[in-house]
Every structure is written in structure tokens, then in C-alpha cells.
Amino acid sequence: MRIVVLAGGIGGARFLLGLRAAVPGADITVIGNTGDDVTLFGLRVCPDLDTVMYTLGGGIHPQQGWGRADERFTVRDELLEYGAKPQWFTLGDRDLATHIVRTQMLHAGQPLSVVTAALCERWQPGVQLLPMSDDTVETHVLIEDPDAVAGSKLIHFQQYWVGLQARPTALEIRAVGIENAKPAPGVLDAIAAADVILFPPSNPVVSVGTILAVPGVKEAVMAAAAPVVGLSPIIGGRPVRGMADKVLTAIGVETTATAVALHYGRELLDGWLVDVVDAEDAEPVRAAGIRCLAVPLMMSSVAATAEMAEAALRLADEVKR
Numbered sequence: 588m589r590i591v592v593l594a595g596g597i598g599g600a601r602f603l604l605g606l607r608a609a610v611p612g613a614d615i616t617v618i619g620n621t622g623d624d625v626t627l628f629g630l631r632v633c634p635d636l637d638t639v640m641y642t643l644g645g646g647i648h649p650q651q652g653w654g655r656a657d658e659r660f661t662v663r664d665e666l667l668e669y670g671a672k673p674q675w676f677t678l679g680d681r682d683l684a685t686h687i688v689r690t691q692m693l694h695a696g697q698p699l700s701v702v703t704a705a706l707c708e709r710w711q712p713g714v715q716l717l718p719m720s721d722d723t724v725e726t727h728v729l730i731e732d733p734d735a736v737a738g739s740k741l742i743h744f745q746q747y748w749v750g751l752q753a754r755p756t757a758l759e760i761r762a763v764g765i766e767n768a769k770p771a772p773g774v775l776d777a778i779a780a781a782d783v784i785l786f787p788p789s790n791p792v793v794s795v796g797t798i799l800a801v802p803g804v805k806e807a808v809m810a811a812a813a814p815v816v817g818l819s820p821i822i823g824g825r826p827v828r829g830m831a832d833k834v835l836t837a838i839g840v841e842t843t844a845t846a847v848a849l850h851y852g853r854e855l856l857d858g859w860l861v862d863v864v865d866a867e868d869a870e871p872v873r874a875a876g877i878r879c880l881a882v883p884l885m886m887s888s889v890a891a892t893a894e895m896a897e898a899a900l901r902l903a904d905e906v907k908r
């Protein structure tokens with residue numbers, strides 16, 4: 588079975604752990620979000636690709652969900668002594684090695700897809716991990732800023748999310764560079780050849796939304812023969828973790844499992860899973876022609892997540908076009 592998953596960071600990575608456990612023999616291609624990528628201290632950092640790679644490769648900090656396990660912070664502490672900025676993004680020593688290798692390879696002229704494959708040789712994630720694009724796309728957020736002359740200012744997504752903890756009101760989300768980005772080699776082929784396409788419980792705006800916004804990707808998903816099934820990242824009207832509500836509000840979508848499904852719409856989704864607590868709100872999803880079931884969607888363990896993955900695959904089987 589060929590499965591394609593459009594993944595962000597923590598939600599995507601945790602789901603993939605369950606999926607891999609549910610269907611050990613499957614051929615899984617992950618199309619990873621690179622809109623969160625940022626250059627810090629001259630190093631190219633790809634948080635979502637790394638979260639997937641470390642999680643599936645057994646190197647993730649398990650409680651935190653991002654960064655390396657058993658991390659140390661010698662370099663960060665030395666940077667602080669210099670007053671080097673920014674200080675809001677934590678880079679551990681082990682993690683820095685990844686960014687150094689990546690940056691070296693990029694500077695030598697290798698595309699990000701080749702670099703990612705090389706990093707994965709170490710981590711053996713058991714899936715094919717592809718960046719959505721080899722071209723630079725960086726998500727920026729237009730925030731309300733009373734101090735700015737124009738009343739608003741555009742900042743990098745990481746500064747908004749990590750630096751400011753998504754506190755300022757987000758007025759607009761812009762994927763800078765996306766118009767000219769091409770899907771990375773293998774992305775469109777994987778979508779076309781898939782037996783199933785899954786949207787894991789990843790951020791619908793700045794993870795799955797950004798991947799779909801790469802010219803050609805949304806069109807390929809719509810044209811694919813495979814059924815498309817998504818799992819809601821919103822449970823009981825709230826993100827399970829993080830601040831997805833802030834970016835949903837910015838694009839005018841309510842923070843509910845139903846609104847997210849309707850935002851993707853029938854043109855993309857054949858099936859949608861909501862959590863059992865949202866079972867009674869699923870009617871508008873069904874009315875829109877999207878098959879919708881309620882199952883437990885808390886990724887509390889790999890076993891619980893594997894059951895979610897199985898439910899998604901069963902639903903995909905039911906809605907096969």
C-alpha cells in the first residue's frame with residue numbers, strides 16, 4: 588500500500604509513528620512542510636522536517652515533541668554570553684549538528700530534497716521524507732502592532748510562534764516565495780501513485796495549508812485517484828496543543844473540527860475523522876458530501892495513534908472513488 592501524508596511537525600510526526608506501527612509493510616511518503624524554515628546564526632533550520640525525522644528515527648525529545656533527546660546547550664549558553672540574537676529560538680548542541688550538515692550541503696549546491704535524504708540515511712525513519720519544495724518558502728505573519736507606523740508589521744512565522752508565543756493578533760498569513768516554488772522531485776509522482784492520501788492532525792493553515800499552496804500540489808491531490816482522508820487537529824473547539832486557533836482566526840476559519848473540514852472542502856477531502864467529543868457537530872461535514880466519522884483522536888500513545896491511523900485507512904477504503 589502506497590500512502591502519502593502531508594505533514595507538519597509534532598502532530599504530523601506523532602501520527603506517522605502510529606501509522607508506521609499500524610501498517611508496517613506500507614510504502615509511506617511524507618511531504619513535509621518547509622514554510623517554517625528559518626536561517627539562524629547562518630544555519631538553515633527546518634523544524635518540521637527535523638521533527639518528523641527525529642521522531643521516526645528515535646532521536647526526538649519525547650515530552651517536548653521537538654528537538655533532540657538528551658540535549659545539551661553549551662553553544663546556546665556561549666551565544667548568550669555574546670548577546671547574540673535571536674535568543675528566542677533554542678538550538679541544542681546535538682540539534683546544531685543537523686543544521687550544520689544541512690547548511691554545508693546546501694552551500695555546496697545540493698537541493699533540500701537531496702540534503703534531507705542524506706540526513707535520513709542516519710535516522711532511517713522508515714518513510715520517504717520529501718520537503719514540499721526545494722525552493723525557499725517562508726511563512727510570515729502580519730501582526731497588529733500599535734507601535735508601527737502602519738499599525739501592522741510582517742514578521743517571520745518563527746518569531747511570531749516561538750518568539751512572541753502567538754500573542755499578537757495575526758491579521759494575515761503569507762507564504763513568502765510560494766508563487767515561484769515548485770514541488771520537490773517526487774512530490775507530484777507520489778501523490779499521483781498513492782493508494783491513500785492522508786492529512787494528519789497537523790496545523791491546517793501553516794502546515795498542511797502551506798504544503799497545499801505550493802503550485803501544483805493542491806491540484807495533484809484533487810486529481811489523484813486515491814481517496815483523501817483527514818484527521819482533525821481540533822478537538823472540542825480547541826487545538827490539542829499549540830496555538831492553531833490564532834492562525835485559523837487569521838484566515839477566517841472557526842476553531843472547530845467541522846470548520847476545518849469545510850475549509851479543506853469536498854474538493855480535497857473524501858473523508859474526515861473528528862474526535863468522539865465532536866460527534867454531534869459532524870452533520871455539516873456530511874452535508875457537504877464528506878464522509879465523516881467520530882473516533883478517539885488523542886494521540887496519547889503509539890497504540891492509540893495506530894488505532895486512529897487504522898480508522899483513517901478504513902474510512903479511505905469506504906470512500907474509494
Ligand code: GDP
Nearest residue numbers: 595596597598599788789790794826827828886
Ligand atoms: P507543528 O508544526 O509542530 O505545529 O505540528 P503540526 O502542524 O504537525 O501539528 C500541530 C497540530 O497538531 C496542532 O494544531 C494540534 O492541535 C494537533 N495535535 C497535537 N496533538 C494532537 C493529538 O493528540 N490529537 C489530535 N487530534 N491533534 C493533535
Ligand code: CA
Nearest residue numbers: 595596623635
Ligand atoms: Ca511547524
